[in-house]
Amino acid sequence: MMARRSAPGPLEYLRRWPLRLWLAAVGIFLYAPLIALMVFSFNDSRRNVVWQGFTFKYYEKALNNASLIEAFVNSLTIAAVSTVLSLILGALAALALWRFRFPGKTGFDGALALPIVAPEICLGVAMLVFFAKVLPWPQDLPWPLNLGAIIIAHVSFCFPFVAVVVRGRLASFNRELEEAARDLGASEWRTLKDVILPHMAPSLVAGAFLAFTLSLDDFVITFFTSGPDTVTFPVKVYSMVRFSVTPEVNAASTILILVTVILTAAALKLQGDPASTEGGHAARDRNPKRH
Amino acid sequence: MEQHWKSAKGLFGAVLGPPLFWLVLFFLIPMGIVWLYSFGENRGLTDIALTGTFANYLRALDPLYLMIFAKSVGIAALTTLICLIIGFPVALAITFAPPKAKTWLLLAVMLPFWTNLLIRTYALIAFLRTEGYINQSLEWVWNGLGSAVSVLGIGVLGPFEPLDLLHNNFAVVLGLVYVHLPFMVLPLYSALDRLDTSLIEASLDLGAGHLRTLLIIVAPLALPGIASGVVITFIPALGSYLTPDLLGGPDSQMIANIIERQFKRANDWPFGAALSFLLMYMTFIAIALQALMSRRPRERA
Amino acid sequence: MSMFSGRGASRRGLLTALGAAAIGVSFTACSQPGASPAAGGEEPKLNFYNWDTYIGETTLADFKTASGVDVNMSLFATNDELFAKLKAGNPGFDVIVPSNEFVTRMTEAKLIQPLDHSKIPNLKNVDPSFMNPDFDPGRKMSAPYTWLVLGIGYRKSKVNGVPDSWKWLFDSDAYKNRIALLSESADLIRLAAKYKGHSVNNIPPELVAEIEKMLVRQKPNIKAFHEDNGQDMLLSGDVDLVLEYNGDIAQIMTEDPDIGFVVPKEGSLLNSDTLCIPVGAPRPNNAHAFINYLLDAEAGKKISETILYPTPNAAAKALMPADYRANPVIFPPADVLAKCEYGAFEGAEKASLYEEVITRVRAA
Secondary structure (H helix, E strand, O other): OHHHHHOOOOOOHHHOHHHHHHHHHHHHHHHHHHHHHHHHOOEOOOOOOOOOOEOOHHHHHHHHOHHHHHHHHHHHHHHHHHHHHHHHHHHHHHHHHHHEEOOOHHHHHHHHHHHHHOOHHHHHHHHHHHHHHHOOOOOOOOOOHHHHHHHHHHHHHHHHHHHHHHHHHHOOOOHHHHHHHHHOOOOHHHHHHHHHHHHHHHHHHHHHHHHHHHHHHOOHHHHHHOOOOOOOHHHHHHHHHHHOOOHHHHHHHHHHHHHHHHHHHHHHHHOOOHHHHHHHHHHHHOOHHHO | OOEEHHHHHHHHHHHHHHHHHHHHHHHHHHHHHHHHHOOEEEEOOOEEEEOOOOHHHHHHOOHHHHHHHHHHHHHHHHHHHHHHHHHHHHHHHHHOOOHHHHHHHHHHHHHHHHOOHHHHHHHHHHHHOOOOHHHHHHHHHHHHHHHHHHHHOOOOOOOOOOOOOOOOHHHHHHHHHHHHHHHHHHHHHHHHOOOOHHHHHHHHHOOOOHHHHHHHHHHHHOHHHHHHHHHHHHHHHHOOOHHHHHHOOOOOOOHHHHHHHHHOOOOOHHHHHHHHHHHHHHHHHHHHHHHHHHHHHHHHO | OOOOOOOOHHHHHHHHHHOHHHHHHHHOOOOOOOOOOOHHHOOOEEEEEEOOOOOOOOHHHHHHHHHOOEEEEEEOOOHHHHHHHHHOOOOOOOEEOOEHHHHHHHHHOOOEEOOOHHHOHHHHHEOHHHOOOOOOHHHOOOEEEEEEEEEEEEEHHHOOOOOOOOHHHHOOOOOOOOEEEEOOHHHHHHHHHHHOOOOOOOOOHHHHHHHHHHHHHHHHHEEEEEOOOHHHHHHOOOOOEEEEEHHHHHHHHOOOOOEEEEOOOOOOEEEEEEEEEEOOOOOHHHHHHHHHHHOOHHHHHHHHHHHOOOOOEHHHHHHOOHHHHOOOOOOOOHHHHOOOEEOOOOOHHHHHHHHHHHHHHHHO
């Protein structure tokens, strides 16, 4: 343990320079455009194209723009609810496929891949017709019920992504563990809760991130399922293209990014320094056989 | 290994019921309607008569559309490959990072993607265009070199020629990689995490290099994660339309652009539906073939 | 146990990060109940379907003050989307903003309803030349909101003289790789027909074939097809010639004096955004009142000040400053406009055909 502090241990890839270089390059690739975006939020121009001078006015405008804030809140609400529902449905679907043999399994497996494969616009039109003809979503519902149709559509295309990721994870599960648990008298439910679920955890995080991102950024399907009073952030942005997207949008995005980072930092601070207190834990945790 | 459903009916029902219900009601029924449209004909501007015709599919099999389809597959495959190459080390770093760094790294990978795709694409354009940041930086370096060269009296550098980085297929692939990278990193991370580290340690102890260990030990163990990463990167990349629209040149149209235009501009839903379902049929054939091929060696083992 | 480390501590961290979502919820714009009932016994509400930023900055609030009706503006990005969305049934919109060709299309598809002129007295403010367009004779279905003309936006310092012919976009390699065209199939084919000396409507198949050949020949000289964001590409120096609407170019000319705009001498396509009431609108009285308000002189002035598009509202135009009224980009000379036409809706098959032609051009 002491030696690791000085020279990188065999598995501390993060402390080796080739990987650090690689991470730095990927970081630049991912963040350079984001920084450009933030810089343009201070641009004294109606559009995001040529630098005209420094101004704070778009922050003021964004914060006073009720329709922009409403769109933002709608988007975040839809994404949060869809993520939770997708996570539950996706994990269940993955479990069913991994755990059981049942008639029609191949069919279910294939159908589950369909939402990933279907072109967005096709799914959008399908949802449009569905909510217009088959299951008309009532108008003038109070918020957030008026977002129901959008959320349903989002869950439909998000949860198969979660299922794919969770299945990838379950494939590496050592089934002997489960059998051992049952030999020790644990019920099906207990085994599921205490043995399988912990194993699934990383894929649930990954799946949640995926679902949240997919939902937050969706334009086409949202457009076709939205009612007259449900503007989301992407719908607002796409609608601006004809007249140029305003820096207000950049300002709002910058605020969102900063808030996310600050909240994460605060949360990490509040929990203390897990790296120093739980480092050993994690190392042991990674290898279940050593328990 | 797998349990027969009858041996645990309660659990089976609870696990399969909700996703099956959702999939059928909120996906298969809506898509079923569009699937029926693909066998229909336009009647006037708003009505579609379900006549059972195959004309839409025949039209979709025109070499014009097949060529665009093939090109889209090529672009999506290249995107997936680059994402895998870039994303694997990143996923590895996240896996072996200390817990606190892990949170930050995961967040760092995802954060850019919580910004609207269109805004991010515009920001990418600001870098790539003729008078964008990349060309401006290069010009600055070039001019510096030029003055150095002339001071040294070696010769004269010509005027700076800006690189054509935007509005071509290169820009499309770059943009797609940018957009789809987390789709690759997340499944890889989820598969690599809790990898049995003793195997790696053993391999290293036995004198295998890191690269060799990665290829021989880690990569095969991460195969299910790689497979799911490839699937959920390749297919959305194949279906992208905004990136080719904004970053592409005059010939950078992908199949999703064509499908989108049929549903919108051309107002030809039956044909758009036929193109969409053709795309889905082909993807399914590919997945089935891949499953067949991967089953064989496993049976032998 | 948890996904990162021991004890799920970081899971909480992650949820907190996601909690960025939660703080926003308190901002929720709640609807205000109990506003005064509007005329016609309808609830004081209106659903308006428009492009974002395509209205005066205070127009909706001003209308609420004037009438008590709360306008809720929803957004679409293209006419095609608007049409596709309404095709399945009107989900509750009262006023929509389709363009000329789509007025005909939606009339034929029975998606919009006739306007009651007696409820829109402000139609008197409209320039008479806009009261009887080909796409809607007698303005039975649509009230004019703005109008536009397609032309060539260019960077003055990078072109030789004024590029006042479609030749420079469609049939010349003089500006190789510095041209961006609008990616609207029908517009491209119609303007190319105009270049060939034909009307933008009733283009015979031989001419369409000829145009296809010309565009395939021209394709190597074209840098990109743009999604109506050509003004941004011109402003950023990406291209030097761009097929765009006069209003869009007028907006960027206020930021860069090196930008010019010309309607080519062969003539061009006119475009007009209009206010319509879709079939099934829940509050037609409010809709009429709103359309009437938008045609008001003072309200029209505020709209024009924000969006800088040409206005068909003569009374509003009179209130605008001279640099708007006398701007030759916003209001091209009459002899130029005399050669311009509206593109007519000529049936779904024609639209499909044009789409396929441009798909072939782009795949070639």
